[in-house]
Amino acid sequence: MACVPGLEILRDLQERHAARILSVLLGMEAIPRDVPGVDDVHDFDMVAADGTRFAVEVVSDTSEADRFFWDQIDRMQRMPLDKEQGWHAELGTPGEHAKDLEVVQAALQGIKAELPSLLDQLDASGLCDAGKSVFVGYPRRGEHPLCTRLRELSVRTVRKSDHYVDDDGRPYVLFGRAGYGGSTGPSDLTDAANDALGKKRRRIGKARQDGPVEVHLFVWLPIGQEHADRNPGLAASEFVGPDNGVHAPELGDADKVWIAGWGFIEDRIASDMWSYSTAEGWARHAAADTPPLCDG
Numbered sequence: 001m002a003c004v005p006g007l008e009i010l011r012d013l014q015e016r017h018a019a020r021i022l023s024v025l026l027g028m029e030a031i032p033r034d035v036p037g038v039d040d041v042h043d044f045d046m047v048a049a050d051g052t053r054f055a056v057e058v059v060s061d062t063s064e065a066d067r068f069f070w071d072q073i074d075r076m077q078r079m080p081l082d083k084e085q086g087w088h089a090e091l092g093t094p095g096e097h098a099k100d101l102e103v104v105q106a107a108l109q110g111i112k113a114e115l116p117s118l119l120d121q122l123d124a125s126g127l128c129d130a131g132k133s134v135f136v137g138y139p140r141r142g143e144h145p146l147c148t149r150l151r152e153l154s155v156r157t158v159r160k161s162d163h164y165v166d167d168d169g170r171p172y173v174l175f176g177r178a179g180y181g182g183s184t185g186p187s188d189l190t191d192a193a194n195d196a197l198g199k200k201r202r203r204i205g206k207a208r209q210d211g212p213v214e215v216h217l218f219v220w221l222p223i224g225q226e227h228a229d230r231n232p233g234l235a236a237s238e239f240v241g242p243d244n245g246v247h248a249p250e251l252g253d254a255d256k257v258w259i260a261g262w263g264f265i266e267d268r269i270a271s272d273m274w275s276y277s278t279a280e281g282w283a284r285h286a287a288a289d290t291p292p293l294c295d296g
Contacts, residue, residue, distance in 0.1 A: 013059045014262065015043050018218040020291045021260070021273075022046055022056065030056075035193035046216075054255075055207035059196045059264065060220040063091040072104050076165075078172040079112065086164025087119055090157040110153050115173065118153075122146050123160065133159040189274055189282075192221055193257045195251035205253045213253040220262040249276050256280075 019030035028046040033055075046054040073091065081087065091111075127144060128134045136147040136155060148156065164174045196219040197204070207215045249257055260273035272284045 014060055014215055014220050018056070018058045018220070018258075018260075019046075020046050021269075022216075022218070022258070022293050024056070024289070025285060028052075028054070037047065040203075040206065042210070042215075045212065053212045054214045054216055055210055055212040056216045056218055057200050057203050057207060058220070060198050069104055072108060076108055076112075076175075078174055079115070080166075081169050081171045081173060083116075083119070083121070085160050085162055086174060087173045088161060089155050089157045089173050090162060090176045091154045092156045092277055109153055111155075114149070114153060115155070117144060118150055119158065119160075119173075122150075122158065126161050128158065133157045149169045169239060189259055190249050192219060193217075193259060193276060196259065197252060197254060198247060201252060208253045215253060216252055216256045216258060217254050218258045218260070248278075248281075251276075251278060 015034075019032075019243055022028070023030050023046070026046055026048075029051045032043070033041045033044045042055045042057045046056055080245055122128050122134065125144065126148060127146070134147070134157065136143075136150045136157065154188050165171050180293045196217060200217055204217060251257065256275055256277040258273065258275045260269055261271040262269075269287050269290055271288050273290070275283050275285065278293055
């Protein structure tokens with residue numbers, strides 16, 4: 001999958017990247033099922049060389065305010081730049097105020113008006129080497145004023161890259177969702193898994209009737225400090241492993257649940273991810289072993 005121009009539709013991107021991750025971790029090919037013209041089916045199948053088939057449904061846990069903010073970002077899509085290179089900017093939502101249209105519009109106008117100039121200044125400052133991210137998510141003692149202003153504009157990390165150019169070779173800023181912070185406890189992952197399994201119980205049951213060998217649920221959690229007021233477990237970039245047998249999700253008709261944080265560093269998920277099945281218990285999967293969001 002090539003770099004996505006702008007955010008497109010976030011859910012489509014989440015489904016595609018879940019398929020990429022499982023293709024690598026399971027060594028199977030992803031075949032879309034939930035496509036235009038086909039109603040009420042799971043999102044995709046994972047198919048092995050011998051024909052073994054797993055059904056997979058993807059779900060994202062996001063707040064109303066968060067969804068509203070990202071809908072507005074999606075409308076803006078990518079932002080063209082009059083520069084030699086493109087940039088990737090990870091944004092954090094303005095907290096619960098993200099559902100306030102005036103607040104969101106003011107934030108977007110600030111990004112449009114100031115970000116190009118700030119990127120020029122950042123480039124000239126020597127703070128941002130090509131291919132390396134500049135993290136501005138938290139105030140730091142003696143930090144550069146540019147970092148402070150970027151954070152005030154909801155920017156959390158920025159990175160300069162040759163990847164972000166359109167078909168005519170014109171650079172742009174690609175916006176993404178920031179993910180960073182503390183760590184989750186065992187019950188947080190179990191609660192997130194159970195919540196997602198409950199929301200998708202009917203779809204999981206329908207997928208089971210389709211005759212796959214296994215049914216999997218892939219859960220994206222929005223990670224970052226802006227989610228801490230909803231659930232401390234969401235303010236995370238590193239998930240602490242649950243104890244097998246103690247914190248076990250109620251799988252129901254599902255065979256396995258995967259949990260990953262929707263936040264990226266250098267185009268890979270920012271945190272290690274976890275999976276749970278009755279046979280294997282909890283298993284950790286290193287972020288470094290997952291595929292990049294873009295092929296380059």
